[in-house]
Structure formats: C-alpha cells, structure tokens
Amino acid sequence: MSRPIRILIAKPGLDGHDRGAKVVALGLRDAGFEVIYTGLHQTAEQIVNAALEEDVDAIGVSILSGAHLTVARQITEKLRLARAEDKVVVFGGNIPAQDIPALKALGVDEVFPTGSRFDAIEQLIRSEVARSRAPTPENEHA
C-alpha cells in the first residue's frame, strides 16, 4: 500500500478568512490524508519552507482577498529556486474564472474557486500526486 498523501494547507498573506482552509483540511484528514495546517498570515517563504521541512506531496493555498496572483507568483518562484517544482500546488478561494489561466501559467496545478465540490478537490489532489510520484526516466536513474 502506498504511503498516505501529505499535504500542507496554507493561508498566505494578510487575509484571515480561514473557514475554507480548515474545512478542506478537516475533509482531507477524514479522507486519509496527512494534513499540516500552517495557520494564518504566512509569507510565501514560510509556506515553501514548511512544505520542504514537512516533505509534503502537495500544497493547498487558500486565499480570499483577491491577491492570489501575487501570492502564486511568489510561491511558485520559491519552489523553483528550491528545486521542488514536483510538489503539487493547488489554489482555492475567491478566485475569478478569468484569473485561472494566469495562475496555471505560473505553475499552479489546479484552481478550486468558491463553490467547488469537496470530492473533486480530493480526487484531483490524489491523481496529481500519483502522477508526480510516478517514476520518470530522469529520476529512475537517479
């Protein structure tokens, strides 16, 4: 049996509305994930460091203030610098549909705007993590 998926649920920046983050964290925990919740007011650096220290498979970022593009740019850049682009990154919160392509272009794997179904979130994280864990020709020889 494969080890459980480890995920960091993160609340970046100044936005303190954490209902969505906590609901997703509790739901994923019930679904068998190992969930680490950062708490509020985290910088992109703190989030990426926590993800590396906790050796998570995925990072779920919740933001409602509208500053998601700024935050996504900071997080994906720091992951690249840490050579940790293989970590699955998903965003959730008050995110208008027209911003989703820009988020994906920055390296966000999926976006779950307000109103997303929980089972869709769970399934997507499972399949993305399975994909990132699958051996690629590069790391097979490592």
Add this chain to the structure above:
Amino acid sequence: MPDDPKPVILESGIPVDAMYGPESIADLDPVRDLGRPGEFPFTRGIHPLMYRARPWTMRQYAGFGTPAETNERFKFLIGHGQNALNVAFDLPTQMGLDSDDPRSEGEVGRVGMAVDTLADLETAFAGIPLEKISVSLTMNAVAAPIMAMFFVVAEKQGLALKELRGTCQNDILKEYIGRGAWIFPVEPGMRLIGDTIEFCARSAPKYYPVSVCGYHIRESGANPVQEIAYAFGIARAYIRLGLERGLQVDEFADRLSFNFDIFGNLFEQVAKFRAARRLWARILQDEFGAQLPATMQLKMIAGGGGGGLTIEQPENNIVRGAYYALISALSGTQTMALCSFDEAYTIPTEKAALISLRTMQILAEEMGLCDTADPLAGSYYVEWLTNEMEKRISAEIRRVDDELGGIVRAVSEGAIQRAVAHQAWRHEQGLQAGSIPKVGVNRYRMEEETREVELHAYNPRQAEESVRRLAATRASRDLSAVAGALEAVRVSAASRANVMPSMMEAARAYASLGEITRILREVFGEFREPVSL
C-alpha cells in the same frame, strides 16, 4: 397524531413539530418573558414604537482604493439615501502595516480603503458632516490608533468628542475565532479594548467603542446558538474589563453594541434575535446588577451574511438578500447592512451596493414592515422557538464557562476555533450530500451556466498613489513632534496608562499607522495561533 412524514431539525439542533398551539407556550408569562416593546426584557424590541418612530438605519459596508475614491463612494451612497457609513479598510491597514511595507504588496486598497496617516482619514471624510452621518469603523487589532485618528478628524470638523456618535468594531476576541485580523496576544489585545471602553466612557460617551460580532463567528461556521452564545461570552468579558477600570456597569455597558448574521431558516433567525434580546437583558440585570433599562437593551446591526450567498446563479443572491432583509426587519434590528449579490466574487460593485440599498428601502417603504412593532409576537411557533433558542444559548454559555474555563481561555487555547471549524465541516458535508438544501448548488443546479458578473476591478495604480501620498506626508511632518509622540505611545503601552491620549497625539503629529503598530508589536509581542484542527 399521524406519523411525522418528514422530521425537521433546525441548524441549531432543535427538532420542529408539524404544528404548535397554546399548549406549546403554556409556561410563557407575557409580562415576565415578553413585556411591551421598549420594556424589560425587551424580547419585542428596545423601543416602544420601533420602526414607526424611525426605520432601521441603512449602513452598507463600503470602501476601496484610495481615500479619495472611498470618499466618492460614500457620497454616492449618501446621495442615494443611505444615512450612515460602514468603513471597509484594506488588509494592510487592518494589520497595522503601511502601504509601503513589503508585506502589503498586492493588498493595498484591495478589500477596503488604505489608511496610513490622519491625512487619509481627512480625505475620506472631506465634506461628510460627522454630526449627521454616523460612521462605523470596521477595525479591530489596531482599533485604538484608528479611533484616535477618527476622533482627531471629528475635532478638526469642529465637533466636540462629547457629542461624537459612531461605532468602532473593535472586537478582538472574535478575530481570533474567525476573520483572523489579529496581531497581538490575547492579553494586550484585551487591554486595548479596555483602554478604548474606558476612554470613551469618560471622554466620548455617545460613541460606541465596541461592536461585538457574532456575525464573523457564524460566517466561520458556527450555528445560530453558538453565534449568540460566543458573542455573549465575549461581551461579558468586555464588560468585566470596564468594571476592572472602576466604571459602573450603567456608565458604559449601554455603549456595547452587537453585529449579528442572517442566513438560513427564517423563523430560527427571528427567534434567535428575540431570545438574544431577552437573555441579554437578564444577564445585565442578574449577573452585572444593571439598574438602567438602556444598559440592558441589546442594540444590533444585523444583515444578510455572505455565508448564505452562492457563487452559482449569482442573481439568486439578490432574492436571498431581500429575504435576509425581511428577517432583519422582523427581528427588530436597529441597523441593517446587506451583503451584495456579487460578494462571492469580489467586493461589491456600485451597482450591487445600490441594489442592496434599494432592497432595504423597498422593505421599509412599500411592504409595511415599519407599521407595528414585533409583528410575529404571539405566534405559537415563534414564541415556542424563542424559548427553545434561549434555553440552548444559555446552556452553551454555561458550557463555555464551566467546561472550557471561560471565553478568554477557550479562545486563547483554540477550543472555540476548533468547535466552529468542526461545525463548518459538518455543514459542508450536509451541503455536499444534499441533506442541507441550497438552490443552485445541490438543487436545480445548472451545469452549463456562464457566470457573467461585472467585477469590481482592482487598480494597482491605487497602491502607487497610496505610497506616494504617504511619502508626501512623511516629507512634510515635524519630525521631532512625530518622534516625541511615538515615544509617548511606547511609554503608555509599556505602562498601565490608557493608550488613547498618546494615540491621539500621534495622530495629530501624522505618525503613520505602521509606525504606531511597530511600537505596539515591540511592546506587546505577537499572538501565537493555536493551529490544532
């Protein structure tokens, strides 16, 4: 009785029968438990004539971008008949950061107006007569310096502090539970609330220094019983702060108001508010020995909450808003604010804010809601449910006191946060499973809909403008006056003195909010959030 074909259990866990009659309220004593409107225990409302004398105050939450743009939106709303303001501040301001702080990047002017110095508040309220338009400041962790700035603006308009009306949200305990705009640990956070309560009681007696918010607790997931129980726990803690300062309960407790949430079952909400008024009056009389009726009156702003709105089929939110306003009117609120239909997407556009205002005006002027006080009184169901809500709210208040060591400890340790988060997850499971009906979400869903909502656009140039204004203010200040005022803030914060006089001096010297907050962080430290789920 035939078998109940369909059991009904309200969100607060109360089972509802298919019918109620006189036997359901046999133990209700109309004199003891209801009174007339304007009489103890104020179940039926706090004024004898209620809306017949004056309809509820209409106070939409507004503010974005620069103070100049916010000033325009304020004048727009006032021009359309709104008679009070509810100021939204951006997140850097709420967190005590200046617009040029690196942590403010991407957030300046986004969800509210950016305020760095007194100059910004002077611009925001230019041409708005503060003796006529009452202003509510949605500010918490750094309420003290922002209130101080506002008081100085009023003084500069020629108003005596003794005459100034208005409200500051200034409810830090609920920030630790939901909304999350906290900075300092619980103890200094509470001390600042005590300072503002004491200062207002002595120097600004018509000003409401605290608005205790059940609203955000419910928006974070609490059910209606938890909403009132935790808010009352918080309000009792603030009353004890005032008493510790040597104030008599009748000198200040009438200046605590409440901010409550409306969505969900209509009758459950109406009963919630009627029960809350009765229970609050009894708490003030029995626990605190209040003598004056005004001290025992629960005054509230209650409006439609975003928690009931959906991102799906957003126009349906206009209809939901109208029902929430109806509930609010049937509940005898003093002030009403409605969430706008586009709030699941972004802060309200001008059009959405105007629809919310018109919704309240239609209700007040076309539908007969202002004709007679507490029109649902005497309904077997509503009176039974009011009794039931009061019992359950009382039981939850006792549970927090007896099992969790009181609200302050329960919040410090994260027990309330956990209870609310678990309730939120249970609610979400109900929505996903369809056992909690939500039209457009788990009923009558339209998979192919296109969501075309005109969005309030964020203009990054507003941030540059805020930074430029701050630099200009910094360049024109008397630097020795700023330094002296900031040192006085440090001394008062580090001692047991009331911080408000030094905060007002700092405001007059155009010290920035970031400069003042940096000193408070140094003296008080920062809250360490209990993050266990």
